[in-house]
Amino acid sequence: MMGSSLLLAQFLCLLLFHSHSQPAHSSSNFSSSVQLCPGDQSLALLQFKNSFPMTPSSPSTFPCYPPEKVLWKEGTDCCTWDGVTCSMKTGHVIGLDLGCSMLYGTLHSNSTLFSLHHLQKLNLSYNDFNRSVISSSFGQFLHLTHLDLNSSNFAGQVPPEISHLSRLVSLGLSSNSGELMLEPISFNKLAQNLTQLRELYLGGVNMSLVVPSSLMNLSSSLSYLQLWRCGLKGELPDNLFRRSNLQWLDLWSNEGLTGSFPQYNLSNALSHLDLSYTRISIHLEPDSISHLKSVEKLYLSGCNFVGSNLDLLGNLTQLIELGLKDNQFGGQIPFSLGKLKQLKYLHLGNNSFIGPIPDSLFKLTQLEWLDLSYNRLTGLIPFQISRLSSLTALLLSNNQLIGRIPSQISRLSGLIILDLSHNLLNGTTPSSLFSMPSLHFLLLNNNLLYGQISPFLCKSLQYINLSFNKLYGQIPPSVFKLKHLKVLMLSSNDKLIGNISSVICELKFLEILDLSNSGFSGFIPQCLGNFSDGLSALHLGGNNLHGNIPSIYSEGNSLRYLNFNGNKLKGVIPPSIINCVNLEFLDLSNNMIDDTFPSFLETLPKLKVVILRSNKLHGSLKGPTVKDAFSKLQIFDLSNNNLSGPLPTEYFNNFKAIMSVDQDMDYMRTHNLTTTYVYSVKLAWKGLEVEFSKIQIALTTLDLSCNKFTGKIPESLGKLKSLIQLNLSHNSLIGYIQPSLGNLTNLESLDLSSNLLAGRIPQQLVDLTFLQVLNLSYNHLEGPIPQGKQFNTFENGSYEGNLGLCGFPLQVKCNKGEGQQPPPSNFEKEDSMFEEGLGWKAVAMGYGCGFVFGVSIGYVVFRARKPAWFVKMVEDSAHQNAKRLRRKNAPARNGGRRH
Numbered sequence: 001m002m003g004s005s006l007l008l009a010q011f012l013c014l015l016l017f018h019s020h021s022q023p024a025h026s027s028s029n030f031s032s033s034v035q036l037c038p039g040d041q042s043l044a045l046l047q048f049k050n051s052f053p054m055t056p057s058s059p060s061t062f063p064c065y066p067p068e069k070v071l072w073k074e075g076t077d078c079c080t081w082d083g084v085t086c087s088m089k090t091g092h093v094i095g096l097d098l099g100c101s102m103l104y105g106t107l108h109s110n111s112t113l114f115s116l117h118h119l120q121k122l123n124l125s126y127n128d129f130n131r132s133v134i135s136s137s138f139g140q141f142l143h144l145t146h147l148d149l150n151s152s153n154f155a156g157q158v159p160p161e162i163s164h165l166s167r168l169v170s171l172g173l174s175s176n177s178g179e180l181m182l183e184p185i186s187f188n189k190l191a192q193n194l195t196q197l198r199e200l201y202l203g204g205v206n207m208s209l210v211v212p213s214s215l216m217n218l219s220s221s222l223s224y225l226q227l228w229r230c231g232l233k234g235e236l237p238d239n240l241f242r243r244s245n246l247q248w249l250d251l252w253s254n255e256g257l258t259g260s261f262p263q264y265n266l267s268n269a270l271s272h273l274d275l276s277y278t279r280i281s282i283h284l285e286p287d288s289i290s291h292l293k294s295v296e297k298l299y300l301s302g303c304n305f306v307g308s309n310l311d312l313l314g315n316l317t318q319l320i321e322l323g324l325k326d327n328q329f330g331g332q333i334p335f336s337l338g339k340l341k342q343l344k345y346l347h348l349g350n351n352s353f354i355g356p357i358p359d360s361l362f363k364l365t366q367l368e369w370l371d372l373s374y375n376r377l378t379g380l381i382p383f384q385i386s387r388l389s390s391l392t393a394l395l396l397s398n399n400q401l402i403g404r405i406p407s408q409i410s411r412l413s414g415l416i417i418l419d420l421s422h423n424l425l426n427g428t429t430p431s432s433l434f435s436m437p438s439l440h441f442l443l444l445n446n447n448l449l450y451g452q453i454s455p456f457l458c459k460s461l462q463y464i465n466l467s468f469n470k471l472y473g474q475i476p477p478s479v480f481k482l483k484h485l486k487v488l489m490l491s492s493n494d495k496l497i498g499n500i501s502s503v504i505c506e507l508k509f510l511e512i513l514d515l516s517n518s519g520f521s522g523f524i525p526q527c528l529g530n531f532s533d534g535l536s537a538l539h540l541g542g543n544n545l546h547g548n549i550p551s552i553y554s555e556g557n558s559l560r561y562l563n564f565n566g567n568k569l570k571g572v573i574p575p576s577i578i579n580c581v582n583l584e585f586l587d588l589s590n591n592m593i594d595d596t597f598p599s600f601l602e603t604l605p606k607l608k609v610v611i612l613r614s615n616k617l618h619g620s621l622k623g624p625t626v627k628d629a630f631s632k633l634q635i636f637d638l639s640n641n642n643l644s645g646p647l648p649t650e651y652f653n654n655f656k657a658i659m660s661v662d663q664d665m666d667y668m669r670t671h672n673l674t675t676t677y678v679y680s681v682k683l684a685w686k687g688l689e690v691e692f693s694k695i696q697i698a699l700t701t702l703d704l705s706c707n708k709f710t711g712k713i714p715e716s717l718g719k720l721k722s723l724i725q726l727n728l729s730h731n732s733l734i735g736y737i738q739p740s741l742g743n744l745t746n747l748e749s750l751d752l753s754s755n756l757l758a759g760r761i762p763q764q765l766v767d768l769t770f771l772q773v774l775n776l777s778y779n780h781l782e783g784p785i786p787q788g789k790q791f792n793t794f795e796n797g798s799y800e801g802n803l804g805l806c807g808f809p810l811q812v813k814c815n816k817g818e819g820q821q822p823p824p825s826n827f828e829k830e831d832s833m834f835e836e837g838l839g840w841k842a843v844a845m846g847y848g849c850g851f852v853f854g855v856s857i858g859y860v861v862f863r864a865r866k867p868a869w870f871v872k873m874v875e876d877s878a879h880q881n882a883k884r885l886r887r888k889n890a891p892a893r894n895g896g897r898r899h
Contacts (some may be wrong), residue, residue, distance in 0.1 A: 001602035004357075005513040037086050041093045042078040044112040051112075066100045067126070085121070092118035099148065103127040106331050109135040125172065131155040131179065139164040148172040150201060155179035158205065163189035169196055174203035174226060181206040184214070191217040199224040203250070212236045212257065221245055223269070228252035235278060238262040241270070250270040252299065255279065263288035270294055276301040276323065276700060284308035289315055314339040318568070321345035325371070328352060338363045349395065350374040362387045362753055371395040373419065378402070378407070381420070386411040393417035397443065400424060405444075407432055418771035419443040421465065426450070429466075434458055445469070445489065453490075453859075456482060463675070465489040467514065474498035487675055491539065500524065500540070505531035512670070512677045516563065517542035524564070529576070530554035536670040537677040538790045541587065548589070553579045560670045561679055563587040565611065573598040573612075580604065584668065585679050587611040589637070597643065602629035606669065608657070609681065609695070613639040613703065620645025624654055631656040635695075637703040639684065639727065646711035647704065647728070655895040658700050658720040661746060667694040685725065686749045686773045701725040706750065709733060718743040725749040729775065732756055737776075739764045749773040753801075761805075766791055777801045784814045 049070050072081045078093065079086035085095030093116050100343060101674070107129045114624075115565040116138040122141065125148045134154050138147070139161025147165065150172040155359070155373065158173060158180060165171075171194070173180060182190075182202065187210050197219040208231035216227070216237055223245045232257035236571050241249070245268045251257060264287060273292075275282065276299045289312045292298070298316070310329060313322065314336025321344060322337075329351040337346070338360025349371045355610040356379040357372065367388050377399040384395070386408035393416060394409070401423040410432035418433070421443045426449035435457040445467040452473035453466065461482050472495035479488065480503040488507070490496060491514045499522035500515065511534050521544040527539060530548035541563045548571040551563060559580045565587045567798060572587065572595040583604050589611045596619040601607060603626055610633065621643065624630070634657050679695045684703060692699070700723050707729040717726070718740025733755040741750070742764025750768070753775040760783035761776065771790040775798055782804025785791065791807075799805050804816040 015116060028614060036092055037078040037084075037091050041116060043236075045081070045084065045093070045096075046077055047076055047112040048070060049103075052103045057430045063794075066102050069102045070098060083123075084455045085116070085587050090118075092532050094143075095121040097121070097123040098127070099123045100126040104130065106130055107132045107135065110136050111135075114138075114140055117141070117143070119144055123148040124152055125150040126657070127152045129153050131177070132656060133157070134159055134173075135163075135178075136161040136247060136407070138162060141165060142167070146167060146170045146702070149176070151175040151313040153162055153177050156181065158182045158186055160186040160189050162186070163193040166193050166862075167196060168194050170199035170201075171197065172199075172201040173205055173296065174201040174228075178202060178206070180204070184210050185547075187213060188217065191215075191219075195219050195221075197222060197243075201226040202230060203228040204230070205230055212259075215240055224248040226250045227254065227439055228274070230254055230293055235259045241266055243267055244269065246270055250274045251278055253277040253279075261288070262291075264291055266291040268294055272297045274299040275303055277303075277326075279304050279583040281306050282308065284310065284312055286312060293318065295319070297321040299323040300327075310334045311336045313337065317341065319343055323347040325349040325351070325406070330354065333361070335359050335360045340364065341366065343367055344390075345369040347371040348375070352376060354378070357382060357385075364388065364458055366390055369393040369416075381409075381425075382407055384410040385409060388412065389414070391415055392438075393419075395419040396423070398422040398609065403427070404428075405430055405433070407447075409433065410436055412436070414438050417441040420447070422446040425446060429454065431455075442466075452476075459483075461485060463487040467491040469493055475501075477501070477503070479505055481508070483509070485510060486534075488511045488655070489514040493518050495519055497521065500545075502527055504528070508532055510535055511558075511672050511675050512537040514539040514677075515543070519543065520545060524550055524569075526550045526552065530557065534584075534672075534782055536672055536675075537561040539563040539680075541567070545569065547571075549574055549593075552576055555579045557582075558672075559583055560606075561677065563681075564591065565589040567591055567683065569593060574601050575820065576602070578603050581606070581750075583607055583630075585609040585681075588615070589613040589682075591615055593617065597638070597856040599625065602626055608632050609679070611635065611637040611681065611683075613637045613684070615641055615642055618643035619643065621648035621651065623650035629654050630654075633657060633697060634700045635681070635683070637683065637701065638705045638707065640706040642708060643704075644708040647709050647714055647733075649714040649716055652714060652716050652720065655720055658702070660724050661722040662698045666697050668697055673738040684727070687751075687775075698722070699724065700746075701727075702880075703727040704731070706730040711735075712740075713738045713739045713757075717741060720744060722746050727751040729753040729755065734758070736760075737762055737765075741765060742767050744768065745770070747771055751775040752779070753777040755779050760784075761786055772814055774798045781805055785810065796894065 009160065021187060022779045039397045041863045048179050049072060078084050083097040084093060087850045093192055096119060111891065117140065119141050120143050122144060129152050133153055133156035134149065136159040136223050139159065142164065144165050145167050150473055152497065154176045182205050187207065191214065198221050200218065200222060210232065212232055212234050213547060216239060220583065220881060222243065224247060228250050229252065232254040236257055236259035237258060241262050242265050247269045247272065252274045253276065255277055257280060258373040260281045261275065263283060263285065271294055281304050282300060295316065296318055297320060305327060314334065317339060320342055330353065332355040333348060333353050335358050343364050344366055346367060346369065353375040355377065357377060362384045365388065368390050369789065373395045379401065380403040383406040389412065391412050392414055395417065397419045397529045403425065404427035405420060405425055407430040408621045410430060413436065414437055416438055418439060418441065419827050421501065424447065426448040429449055431454040434454045437458065438460060439458050440460055440577065441463040442461060443465045444464040447469055450470040453476050454473055455476045455478040459482065462484050463486060465487065467489045471493040475490065480501065485507050486509055488510065489512065494517065496518040497519065500520055502525040505525060505527035510532050511537065516539045524540060524545050524547060529552045537560065539561065544566040544567065549569055551574040557580055560582050562583060563586065569591040571593065573593060578600050581604060585604050585608065593615040595617060597617055601610060602624055603796055607630065617638065630651055631654055633655055638826060680693050681691060681695055682691045683701060702723060705727045711733065712735035715738050718738060721743060723744050724746055729751045735757065736759040737752060737757055739762040742762060743770065747768050748770050750771060758781065761781060763786050766786045768786050769789055774794050777797065777799060778801035781802040784807040785799060785805055785807060792807065796809055799810060806812040809852055
């Protein structure tokens with residue numbers, strides 16, 4: 001699944017509708033000069049540039065596009081170099097603009113940059129300084145008026161020496177990977193000393209310890225204040241909104257920020273206001289609206305509205321952009337919004353608006369972006385929407401719109417984004433949609449559309465999602481000529497057929513390819529493993545593909561998600577997958593792969609999901625050969641193969657990600673500059689096959705069922721405290737059920753059925769308060785079933801096939817006073833005969849025909865240490881009896897012995 005809302009939000013930033021970056025008119029106007037610069041400054045510049053010899057493998061590392069590498073020629077006047085400005089009087093370097101210049105590496109405190117003492121303007125934004133600490137040496141630039149370090153991957157503390165730059169007019173520290181911190185002492189010094197400051201950009205800087213009231217100490221000249229996602233907590237003084245020079249205030253996503261938005265005496269200069277995702281109380285009443293007459297861009301998404309009348313927003317006729325998404329507004333969309341004649345951006349998504357799209361919106365002829373997605377709108381898509389001739393983005397997804405897609409939409413010749421996904425639209429797709437000259441993003445997924453896919457005549461398309469419809473036929477060859485295409489998703493159209501042409505490998509910019517759960521056949525093009533360094537998600541599962549898995553995966557590739565499950569693939573798992581160093585998800589299940597376990601996967605440092613179930617894997621798992629093997633693994637499924645030998649205890653000891661409980665409620669996904677792809681998976685889950693359209697980061701499962709594993713259940717499994725599902729059923733495991741499994745406090749499903757386990761059920765399992773599914777059937781367990789908590793909810797099926805068990809819910813009553821067997825001591829674990837293949841019952845087996853005979857047999861066993869003839873006789877007899885019981889009693893549901 002594609003996280004389309006995130007993608008569209010990113011594209012919105014590219015269109016400059018709602019940017020949380022520095023406004024376009026501010027700072028950084030560097031002009032070139034022909035004045036000769038001093039030789040020491042020329043040398044310092046060259047040494048500074050040469051201190052960053054490394055460049056990343058892909059330009060996409062940088063948060064700007066296209067980055068341009070610094071090209072300075074030694075021996076020439078540095079005043080003529082790109083980005084360098086010199087004083088007309090002295091020749092000193094006074095300006096350096098290296099924004100988006102592909103600088104990559106550490107900026108050291110002894111860098112020659114800090115010898116350029118005459119600098120007045122310095123721009124290092126949109127580079128990658130590899131989490132360097134901002135050096136205190138920046139405090140030496142006493143003439144500096146503009147300092148821009150936005151989006152350059154700095155980390156650590158903002159040094160207090162920044163406050164020495166008393167001439168600063170503009171300071172930018174935003175968007176530094178969320179790892180930059182500004183402590184109260186440094187902030188207070190900054191506020192006290194930077195008295196000329198007019199622009200302050202701290203978006204994404206951790207200011208969680210800064211008291212919001214201290215913002216009032218900032219320069220009275222301040223006109224731009226950007227504090228999005230700074231972790232601010234506490235009450236914001238309402239006088240901040242009344243500062244006479246304040247034009248731009250961005251407090252987006254400070255969820256602990258409280259206070260009230262004042263209803264009077266607002267700054268008349270305020271033109272941009274963003275209070276989205278804060279807890280600041282907002283009253284939309286006539287008085288408060290009358291004081292917003294100068295605001296042109298208003299963002300109040302996910303806010304704390306109190307007693308608000310949305311109809312009043314129609315009085316803000318100066319508005320150019322209005323964002324009200326993620327609130328709980330109900331009723332119909334206010335008709336009065338049609339009075340906002342200058343409106344270019346309107347986002348009402350993710351509310352609870354009902355009814356049809358109001359006709360008044362079609363009078364907003366300047367509208368460029370309309371997002372009404374994730375509401376409960378009904379009816380047809382009005383053909384009048386074609387009157388919005390300036391539209392570049394139309395988003396109506398996740399509603400209950402019905403009928404056909406009106407062909408008049410194709411008249412919107414400037415449309416860049418069209419998202420009609422997740423509705424009830426039917427009929428064929430108008431062929432004219434595929435010819436719209438400016439269209440970049442086309443999302444029609446999750447509807448009831450049918451018919452063949454029309455030829456793509458629009459050469460500008462970058463993103464196509466037609467998944468989850470009823471389309472049929474073949475992929476039109478014109479798709480493979482879309483040279484700018486980054487995303488192609490046609491999944492879950494089960495009547496799409498034909499081969500996947502190798503011509504697809506001509507799409508060199510492809511980042512996501514999902515053709516899963518359709519009817520494609522033939523071979524997988526071998527070029528798919530190495531045709532695009534940018535490919536991050538490849539999903540061809542659930543088709544009729546055969547042949548071998550692509551054998552070549554090039555070094556430096558970006559692949560994170562690889563899914564070929566549910567095909568007819570044969571051969572082996574190619575070792576070149578070790579070149580996929582970013583791989584997080586690998587699913588090759590339900591094929592015919594004939595191979596040993598691919599131990600080379602342990603070298604992949606980011607691997608979180610490995611699913612190889614239902615193949616022909618054989619041999620044993622020998623354990624790790626590298627440090628931290630599978631340390632990030634969360635889902636490990638090798639079920640339904642022919643693997644043998646002991647359980648891979650040493651791998652279990654490396655499952656660090658399953659040892660710590662992760663409460664993250666987000667989902668696994670790829671993260672590219674312009675696209676994101678949410679991982680999906682099919683798992684055997686609590687006895688059923690379940691498709692997870694999204695995989696929560698906290699999801700963990702270990703499934704080694706239906707193999708030929710032998711030996712004991714290792715005690716180390718008890719370390720995997722975040723494990724939600726454990727399935728070791730249908731193997732030949734012996735010994736006790738480990739009491740350490742009682743440490744798996746997040747466990748919801750435990751299946752140890754159809755093994756050779758003996759002894760009693762540990763009382764410690766009662767502590768598994770989240771346990772919903774328990775299957776211990778068809779073992780040799782005995783004694784009373786533990787009582788209490790979740791154990792009071794399990795039925796007979798959890799225990800059947802264990803003739804020695806007694807107590808609820810079974811009909812067999814326990815002997816009066818029969819106590820619970822304590823867990824075996826370490827000595828017993830090491831030396832008991834059971835661990836050697838024979839239980840304590842060998843000593844007492846002769847009770848039926850004489851105590852002396854039984855003791856004698858026990859004595860022989862103890863002295864001879866498991867005589868082979870005797871053990872074989874007993875084990876063969878027990879095995880035959882167990883088989884007869886299973887054939888007679890095994891249920892059809894999960895947990896019964898497979899046949």
